[in-house]
Amino acid sequence: MEGRLIGLGPFELIVFVLPALLARIIPWILFVILCILAIRWFVRQDRPRKDPESVAVRRSLSEVLRSHRERCKMTQEFVAEKIGVSRQAVSKWESGASEPSTTNLVKVARLYGVDPADLLREVEA
Numbered sequence: 501m502e503g504r505l506i507g508l509g510p511f512e513l514i515v516f517v518l519p520a521l522l523a524r525i526i527p528w529i530l531f532v533i534l535c536i537l538a539i540r541w542f543v544r545q546d547r548p549r550k551d552p553e554s555v556a557v558r559r560s561l562s563e564v565l566r567s568h569r570e571r572c573k574m575t576q577e578f579v580a581e582k583i584g585v586s587r588q589a590v591s592k593w594e595s596g597a598s599e600p601s602t603t604n605l606v607k608v609a610r611l612y613g614v615d616p617a618d619l620l621r622e623v624e625a
C-alpha cells in the first residue's frame with residue numbers, strides 16, 4: 501500500500517497526485533511571476549535623465565593641470581621653478597606621459613590657487 505502509484509487509476513492520479521504536485525509548483529510559479537512584474541516596474545520607472553549640458557565635464561589629470569596653468573597665465577618653466585621640479589617634468593604631467601607625486605600635486609594646486617581635493621574632483625574617475 502505505501503508508495504504505490506502503479507495501482508492507481510487515472511481518477512486516483514487526478515484526485516491525489518495532481519493536487520500535491522500543484523501545491524509544490526504553484527508557489528514557485530507565483531514567485532517567478534512576481535519577480536518578472538517587479539523587474540518590469542523597476543525598468544519602467546521614470547528616473548530623471550541626465551542632461552548632457554548639466555553634467556560636469558570630466559577630464560584627465562593632464563588636461564586639468566594644463567587648463568589651470570593657462571588660466572593662471574603661468575609658463576611651464578615658472579611652475580617648475582616654484583615647485584622645485586624641471587620644466588620637462590611639468591611638460592610630462594600636462595602631456596599625460598607621467599603623473600606628479602602627491603606632494604607635487606598639492607604644491608601645484610596651491611600655486612594655482614585651487615584646493616587639491618577640488619582639483620582631483622575635476623579629474624575623470
